[in-house]
Amino acid sequence: MTRPKLPVAAGVANHGTMKSHNIATFMQTLRHHAPVSRADLSRLTGLDKKCVSLFSSELIEKGLIEEVGTLAAARGRPGCLLDFVPGRNFSIGLAIQADRVNGVLFELPGRLAAAAVHPIAAGAARREVAETVKRAAGDLAARTERVAGVGVSFPGIVDLRDGVVLTAANLSCLDNFRFRESFQDLESLYGPVRFEQSSRAAALAENWFGQGRSSDNFASVELNVGISVVMVQREELHHGPEGFVGELGHVIVQPLGRKCGCGNRGCLEAYLGESALKAGLTAMGLTEDALFLPNSLPRLTGSAQDPGEAAPLPPAVVKLLRDAGQWLGRGLGPIVNLFTPDSVVINGEIMRHADIVLPSARKELTKCCLPEKLRRTTLVASRLHYPDAMGTAALAFAEWF
Amino acid sequence: MTRPKLPVAAGVANHGTMKSHNIATFMQTLRHHAPVSRADLSRLTGLDKKCVSLFSSELIEKGLIEEVGTLAAARGRPGCLLDFVPGRNFSIGLAIQADRVNGVLFELPGRLAAAAVHPIAAGAARREVAETVKRAAGDLAARTERVAGVGVSFPGIVDLRDGVVLTAANLSCLDNFRFRESFQDLESLYGPVRFEQSSRAAALAENWFGQGRSSDNFASVELNVGISVVMVQREELHHGPEGFVGELGHVIVQPLGRKCGCGNRGCLEAYLGESALKAGLTAMGLTEDALFLPNSLPRLTGSAQDPGEAAPLPPAVVKLLRDAGQWLGRGLGPIVNLFTPDSVVINGEIMRHADIVLPSARKELTKCCLPEKLRRTTLVASRLHYPDAMGTAALAFAEWF
DNA sequence: ATGATTATGTTGAAAATTTCAACAAAAAAA
DNA sequence: TTTTTTTGTTGAAATTTTCAACATAATCAT
Numbered sequence: 001m002t003r004p005k006l007p008v009a010a011g012v013a014n015h016g017t018m019k020s021h022n023i024a025t026f027m028q029t030l031r032h033h034a035p036v037s038r039a040d041l042s043r044l045t046g047l048d049k050k051c052v053s054l055f056s057s058e059l060i061e062k063g064l065i066e067e068v069g070t071l072a073a074a075r076g077r078p079g080c081l082l083d084f085v086p087g088r089n090f091s092i093g094l095a096i097q098a099d100r101v102n103g104v105l106f107e108l109p110g111r112l113a114a115a116a117v118h119p120i121a122a123g124a125a126r127r128e129v130a131e132t133v134k135r136a137a138g139d140l141a142a143r144t145e146r147v148a149g150v151g152v153s154f155p156g157i158v159d160l161r162d163g164v165v166l167t168a169a170n171l172s173c174l175d176n177f178r179f180r181e182s183f184q185d186l187e188s189l190y191g192p193v194r195f196e197q198s199s200r201a202a203a204l205a206e207n208w209f210g211q212g213r214s215s216d217n218f219a220s221v222e223l224n225v226g227i228s229v230v231m232v233q234r235e236e237l238h239h240g241p242e243g244f245v246g247e248l249g250h251v252i253v254q255p256l257g258r259k260c261g262c263g264n265r266g267c268l269e270a271y272l273g274e275s276a277l278k279a280g281l282t283a284m285g286l287t288e289d290a291l292f293l294p295n296s297l298p299r300l301t302g303s304a305q306d307p308g309e310a311a312p313l314p315p316a317v318v319k320l321l322r323d324a325g326q327w328l329g330r331g332l333g334p335i336v337n338l339f340t341p342d343s344v345v346i347n348g349e350i351m352r353h354a355d356i357v358l359p360s361a362r363k364e365l366t367k368c369c370l371p372e373k374l375r376r377t378t379l380v381a382s383r384l385h386y387p388d389a390m391g392t393a394a395l396a397f398a399e400w401f
Numbered sequence: 402m403t404r405p406k407l408p409v410a411a412g413v414a415n416h417g418t419m420k421s422h423n424i425a426t427f428m429q430t431l432r433h434h435a436p437v438s439r440a441d442l443s444r445l446t447g448l449d450k451k452c453v454s455l456f457s458s459e460l461i462e463k464g465l466i467e468e469v470g471t472l473a474a475a476r477g478r479p480g481c482l483l484d485f486v487p488g489r490n491f492s493i494g495l496a497i498q499a500d501r502v503n504g505v506l507f508e509l510p511g512r513l514a515a516a517a518v519h520p521i522a523a524g525a526a527r528r529e530v531a532e533t534v535k536r537a538a539g540d541l542a543a544r545t546e547r548v549a550g551v552g553v554s555f556p557g558i559v560d561l562r563d564g565v566v567l568t569a570a571n572l573s574c575l576d577n578f579r580f581r582e583s584f585q586d587l588e589s590l591y592g593p594v595r596f597e598q599s600s601r602a603a604a605l606a607e608n609w610f611g612q613g614r615s616s617d618n619f620a621s622v623e624l625n626v627g628i629s630v631v632m633v634q635r636e637e638l639h640h641g642p643e644g645f646v647g648e649l650g651h652v653i654v655q656p657l658g659r660k661c662g663c664g665n666r667g668c669l670e671a672y673l674g675e676s677a678l679k680a681g682l683t684a685m686g687l688t689e690d691a692l693f694l695p696n697s698l699p700r701l702t703g704s705a706q707d708p709g710e711a712a713p714l715p716p717a718v719v720k721l722l723r724d725a726g727q728w729l730g731r732g733l734g735p736i737v738n739l740f741t742p743d744s745v746v747i748n749g750e751i752m753r754h755a756d757i758v759l760p761s762a763r764k765e766l767t768k769c770c771l772p773e774k775l776r777r778t779t780l781v782a783s784r785l786h787y788p789d790a791m792g793t794a795a796l797a798f799a800e801w802f
Numbered sequence: 803a804t805g806a807t808t809a810t811g812t813t814g815a816a817a818a819t820t821t822c823a824a825c826a827a828a829a830a831a832a
Numbered sequence: 833t834t835t836t837t838t839t840g841t842t843g844a845a846a847t848t849t850t851c852a853a854c855a856t857a858a859t860c861a862t
Contacts, residue, residue, distance in 0.1 A: 076809025477838025
């Protein structure tokens with residue numbers, strides 16, 4: 001009798017994985033605390049002094065980090081501060097959206113070195129999209145001599161390993177396009193190419209650079225054409241079936257309510273999706289510009305909220321924003337009740353008016369959550385520009401971390 | 402200037418953690434595949450033959466596993482099968498519930514060796530509860546000579562490390578009771594005592610022995626006085642703030658609906674909680690016995706569903722069960738939409754009638770989920786007896802695994 | 803000034819564990 | 833009987849962490 005094939009379980013630990021793990025914590029700690037001395041790194045990470053010394057010299061050897069000065073303690077020999085070498089640690093993040101490709105050049109430990117928006121013409125072919133992505137990568141790469149890797153994000157459902165777009169809402173031309181193959185030249189030029197789903201990439205960005213930085217357990221929400229949510233717990237994204245993310249947009253907020261594109265009734269998207277909001281504006285005789293800005297490059301400095309700078313909003317728009325907040329709150333209810341995240345970080349153009357939307361959302365949340373849970377959760381607007389592109393750029397460093 | 406205190410990040414890998422990790426995969430694999438040869442263990446785990454040999458002899462030395470025979474291959478030297486030593490690997494799981502303490506004696510690799518139910522009198526003092534737990538542990542421990550550890554689960558919010566009950570719904574006498582201190586003698590008799598929240602313990606049991614065994618990503622739902630849910634992903638329970646679990650019972654299923662004990666309106670618990678169901682029965686002139694059995698010891702064999710054995714249900718009860726399924730479906734909607742679990746494992750006395758409840762729930766789910774997501778999710782009734790006690794018993798082996 | 807104290811960073815030896823290759827053992831096949 | 837195949841053991845090599853000793857550089861006390 002021949003023996004049946006046995007399924008293999010992965011995950012044996014050896015010296016290699018041990019060292020990788022320790023270097024990863026070294027790097028993460030450096031990223032959070034740079035510039036910092038070896039002694040402090042040892043204390044922060046729990047690694048032995050010898051190991052910290054060893055890792056430091058290896059990384060200095062490779063030119064990734066350097067000594068940047070000394071910090072005198074109250075007494076004793078002053079520490080020698082380590083930091084990432086400026087102009088040395090770049091990665092490129094590219095986010096494909098319905099009407100454009102956002103590209104960022106990202107530099108460790110956390111600088112957005114450059115950004116560019118490349119519009120995609122409506123009805124563009126897949127070939128065109130791929131070329132636009134490559135052009136965006138090339139432009140950004142030209143600004144530096146060495147790129148550690150490239151990350152690309154897609155909307156819709158994606159096979160992350162092979163870089164195949166399975167179904168892309170609003171970008172149906174990409175269906176079943178094999179990006180991995182198409183990007184082989186990119187890989188040879190700029191190092192490994194990693195793929196990620198847009199919302200997951202944005203969540204990763206919030207975790208690395210954004211409001212989820214110091215949080216153990218938060219939710220990242222994207223309000224766009226669709227509405228999605230990704231939970232992040234202990235630096236790890238929740239991982240449903242490959243490519244699927246949390247479809248907050250299709251949580252029912254009003255049983256027997258408005259008809260939604262998905263076929264059901266009362267989905268959040270029918271009230272808070274981009275087209276629902278735009279319909280609300282036109283119903284009031286207003287143009288889309290009252291809420292949505294044209295596809296412009298946001299300023300690289302300053303926060304996402306600029307209170308008092310723009311002209312005051314017409315009362316009808318304020319009403320619409322309050323209603324939007326209310327629906328948002330109702331949609332977030334299950335998330336707070338089921339997961340009690342420290343914070344919910346919300347992204348989307350409407351968050352330009354977070355000062356109106358969020359209080360309204362929070363008020364509604366009091367009606368659909370346990371108070372002890374809501375007390376532990378804060379709602380905040382994202383402060384990141386290009387979160388999806390930044391997230392994929394961070395992903396490109398995954399091999400170090 | 403004195404330096405500010407720096408927060409310490411945990412998680413340095415060393416030879417110890419490396420070996421623990423590898424022994425853990427060894428044990429888990431053994432648990433899933435026993436009896437199995439060293440060579441197969443090496444293939445299954447990916448561990449080197451030398452390591453497997455080493456671990457095996459160490460564990461045989463300790464008397465935890467043994468060689469139980471040989472398995473001839475098609476050709477070549479026959480393999481020598483390893484298995485857990487019967488009568489040697491026991492742990493005790495104790496689940497404190499509102500009206501009783503369930504205790505199980507659990508034996509690796511997965512046998513329920515004994516079970517006992519100890520009722521708690523209504524209005525019992527904390528001292529009495531603690532004594533009942535100790536007595537339950539003693540009775541079970543008397544059946545074997547060696548116990549690897551004890552696990553205890555509580556309803557409500559629990560400080561897991563110190564074993565302090567912060568707030569226990571329906572067991573308010575336990576509030577702020579320090580179990581860890583009270584159980585010190587237990588610890589010296591039967592090894593380390595670990596604490597867990599009931600719903601989390603049940604989820605752990607489903608993951609180890611139940612329907613979540615082969616699943617990468619499932620939800621464990623408890624329908625009792627309250628209604629809770631715990632997500633399990635890659636063998637890890639979702640971990641909100643200490644002691645909190647998913648309060649499915651307070652997800653809004655009917656805006657402006659029935660008043661709930663939490664102060665809000667339209668919570669699932671107001672429709673599907675035990676008291677809501679009982680109220681529904683009495684409103685129909687039926688006694689609770691029509692649905693709920695008295696606190697009896699369930700049989701240790703056979704599945705939780707026993708179709709056709711009992712007398713047919715009165716149509717009014719069937720209607721009530723169908724309605725219950727509908728509410729359940731609506732409550733599960735967000736879980737499917739947000740997390741797309743492989744399966745949702747549902748526990749609770751009402752699952753005795755899963756054949757009526759689940760189809761109804763699934764039907765309702767089609768109205769509140771994306772079809773592609775629902776297609777990937779199956780609803781199943783738990784087949785475990787004493788899931789919370791079993792889960793805490795498994796927890797007692799956590800130091801090996 | 804000068805030695806004592808304190809903290810940083812380096813170095814070499816020891817310890818723990820995995821990996822690798824060689825080999826003995828046991829059974830079927832030629 | 834020899835060859836082949838698979839299992840399980842063994843010793844040496846390799847890798848990495850850990851531990852303790854030490855050189856270094858600053859402040860503090862006298």
